[in-house]
Amino acid sequence: MSNEQTLYNQLLALDGRGYKAYQDIKGSYQFQDFILIIDHVQSDPFASPSKIILKIPAFVAQFPPSLYQSPSRTLGLEDYLIRQFDQVARQISSHRGTGKSGLIAIVSVGQEILKRTAAFVREGNLEIRFFVGLPARGRTILGRQAAQMLCEDIPEIVDRALKYSALNPEALRKQVETVEDADWLRQELGKRGLVEFVANGSILPRRSGVDARPLETEAIPFQSPKSLEVSFNCPNRGLIEGMGIPQGITLIVGGGYHGKSTLLRALELGVYNHIPEDGREFVISEPTGVKIRAEDGRSIVGVNISPFINQLPQGRSTDNFSTTNASGSTSQAANIIEALEVGAKVLFIDEDTAATNFMIRDRRMQQLISKEKEPITPLIDKIRQLYTDYGVSTILVMGGSGDYFEVADTVITMNNFQPEEVTKQAKLIAQQHLNERLWEGGDTFGKITPRMPLSESIDPSRGHKAVKVKVRDVDEVGFGTEEIDLTAVEQIVETGQLRAIAAALIYAKNTYMKGQCTLSKILDKVMADIASEGLDCISEFPQGDLVFFRRFELAAALNRLRSLKVSL
Ligand code: ADP
Ligand code: MG
Numbered sequence: 031m032s033n034e035q036t037l038y039n040q041l042l043a044l045d046g047r048g049y050k051a052y053q054d055i056k057g058s059y060q061f062q063d064f065i066l067i068i069d070h071v072q073s074d075p076f077a078s079p080s081k082i083i084l085k086i087p088a089f090v091a092q093f094p095p096s097l098y099q100s101p102s103r104t105l106g107l108e109d110y111l112i113r114q115f116d117q118v119a120r121q122i123s124s125h126r127g128t129g130k131s132g133l134i135a136i137v138s139v140g141q142e143i144l145k146r147t148a149a150f151v152r153e154g155n156l157e158i159r160f161f162v163g164l165p166a167r168g169r170t171i172l173g174r175q176a177a178q179m180l181c182e183d184i185p186e187i188v189d190r191a192l193k194y195s196a197l198n199p200e201a202l203r204k205q206v207e208t209v210e211d212a213d214w215l216r217q218e219l220g221k222r223g224l225v226e227f228v229a230n231g232s233i234l235p236r237r238s239g240v241d242a243r244p245l246e247t248e249a250i251p252f253q254s255p256k257s258l259e260v261s262f263n264c265p266n267r268g269l270i271e272g273m274g275i276p277q278g279i280t281l282i283v284g285g286g287y288h289g290k291s292t293l294l295r296a297l298e299l300g301v302y303n304h305i306p307e308d309g310r311e312f313v314i315s316e317p318t319g320v321k322i323r324a325e326d327g328r329s330i331v332g333v334n335i336s337p338f339i340n341q342l343p344q345g346r347s348t349d350n351f352s353t354t355n356a357s358g359s360t361s362q363a364a365n366i367i368e369a370l371e372v373g374a375k376v377l378f379i380d381e382d383t384a385a386t387n388f389m390i391r392d393r394r395m396q397q398l399i400s401k402e403k404e405p406i407t408p409l410i411d412k413i414r415q416l417y418t419d420y421g422v423s424t425i426l427v428m429g430g431s432g433d434y435f436e437v438a439d440t441v442i443t444m445n446n447f448q449p450e451e452v453t454k455q456a457k458l459i460a461q462q463h464l465n466e467r468l469w470e471g472g473d474t475f476g477k478i479t480p481r482m483p484l485s486e487s488i489d490p491s492r493g494h495k496a497v498k499v500k501v502r503d504v505d506e507v508g509f510g511t512e513e514i515d516l517t518a519v520e521q522i523v524e525t526g527q528l529r530a531i532a533a534a535l536i537y538a539k540n541t542y543m544k545g546q547c548t549l550s551k552i553l554d555k556v557m558a559d560i561a562s563e564g565l566d567c568i569s570e571f572p573q574g575d576l577v578f579f580r581r582f583e584l585a586a587a588l589n590r591l592r593s594l595k596v597s598l
Pocket of ligand 1: 234235236245248249250251252284285286287288289290291292293444447
């Protein structure tokens with residue numbers, strides 16, 4: 031292996047040469063404190079930046095074993111290191127020429143703590159993967175600047191971000207303990223018959239629709255109603271109290287602008303862990319909760335939506351339903367069935383993003399439009415069977431109609447951003463003011479039909495290029511010649527999740543979509559591989575920008591692939 035000095039001299043010697051000459055620096059270099067691996071060199075200053083891997087031995091990094099003694103703690107530490115790296119890299123990386131010249135960057139993160147391929151801690155040894163824009167003016171190598179970046183800036187980042195002695199031990203301890211407590215709470219929920227926990231004192235509102243950090247001033251901390259209050263004894267934090275939402279059907283009501291959607295959004299994201307100071311680090315959800323919304327225009331392939339939709343005009347079948355342009359109600363029905371197909375046990379629905387005709391159908395409308403002329407069986411007539419037949423709970427924000435009072439197990443009202451439990455009042459009102467609706471739900475929810483995706487319908491190639499996947503922000507994957515629109519998949523929070531989902535689609539196709547295998551089985555296998563081998567198993571080469579996703583989001587991407595074909 032060459033050393034630091036060799037790399038330095040080599041970079042100086044490259045000064046003034048054409049950009050392609052950078053390819054020569056690919057390789058491993060022993061620095062004083064670490065090994066630097068130049069894994070991939072970009073082809074020009076505008077191309078995706080070059081990939082660098084750092085390996086820092088435990089005796090240099092010096093993290094106490096208590097920070098990585100459990101998987102939860104390791105995850106907390108890895109996430110912390112990424113954030114530290116990001117912070118220091120932003121301070122010292124500067125623009126040094128054309129295109130991405132001078133960039134030193136690690137995968138971008140938000141408020142969530144997720145497993146990522148940018149940082150690994152194994153028995154105290156660190157592996158950090160990041161990106162560097164090798165500097166040039168036009169296409170001429172700026173060798174001196176490159177030498178500075180790789181041989182001075184990177185060691186500085188290691189000193190300031192990746193060694194225990196440089197970090198705030200209190201903050202670090204809090205981070206790993208928070209992750210461990212949150213993971214523990216998530217496992218406890220089921221044992222108590224709960225689907226949600228919201229700690230007292232949680233801060234739910236965000237700074238803005240585009241800034242997920244907590245609202246700083248004027249945020250009213252969450253306080254559980256007494257009747258729903260539960261407490262846990264966490265491994266690190268000890269006693270924690272807050273609101274527990276039981277399994278079953280929960281209705282969140284209240285006036286407009288009183289914090290209903292904000293609460294639901296926090297619950298939706300409670301499937302993930304959050305950094306301390308987020309305000310939602312102890313908002314904990316059952317891990318299989320899926321947000322459901324209307325999504326008109328999406329494609330649907332071979333889904334049995336007959337529990338909700340029947341007798342379409344022109345006699346179209348709904349037990350094997352496909353469309354390239356779904357309506358609001360049909361898309362919402364498909365979103366539910368697809369989530370059930372792959373194992374969702376909690377559904378989150380907000381009236382703000384639901385199709386009205388999917389949610390309710392009142393007595394007057396039943397009278398004017400008879401059941402035979404309305405293909406849609408509204409959710410209100412199916413929501414109970416969802417729970418009794420399949421054990422699926424629903425948490426529903428519904429401020430605009432009291433029709434759900436009858437079917438709810440728990441009714442929570444948000445009043446000035448504070449929850450109160452009003453189940454009894456709601457039930458009483460339902461008795462006093464009969465809505466006289468006719469039951470339309472039938473005897474059972476209906477069958478959930480498993481589908482088998484056909485491997486040949488998943489094609490990431492484009493022209494002569496074998497695999498072409500491109501990710502734009504958090505809402506779109508370019509997959510071969512297609513664009514998969516994931517705008518409506520609201521539990522995708524980081525761009526790296528999309529990259530990983532795209533990689534996982536290809537992995538699933540190549541590894542498990544052979545013969546007759548249901549989507550759910552395929553997901554079992556892919557997720558099991560990721561759990562045992564790590565996210566690296568889904569990509570051919572080590573990537574630094576893949577982020578953990580759930581089976582539900584992977585299924586969501588596949589379900590929105592317009593070329594998809596399935597057999598039943
Ligand atoms: P709803 O769904 O009931 O109409 P939202 O959840 O959209 O209400 O909240 C309305 C506004 O109030 C949002 O701007 C939100 O950020 C803010 N908000 C929500 N909860 C709180 C809170 N606990 N403290 C302060 N502001 C809040
Ligand atoms: Mg709302």
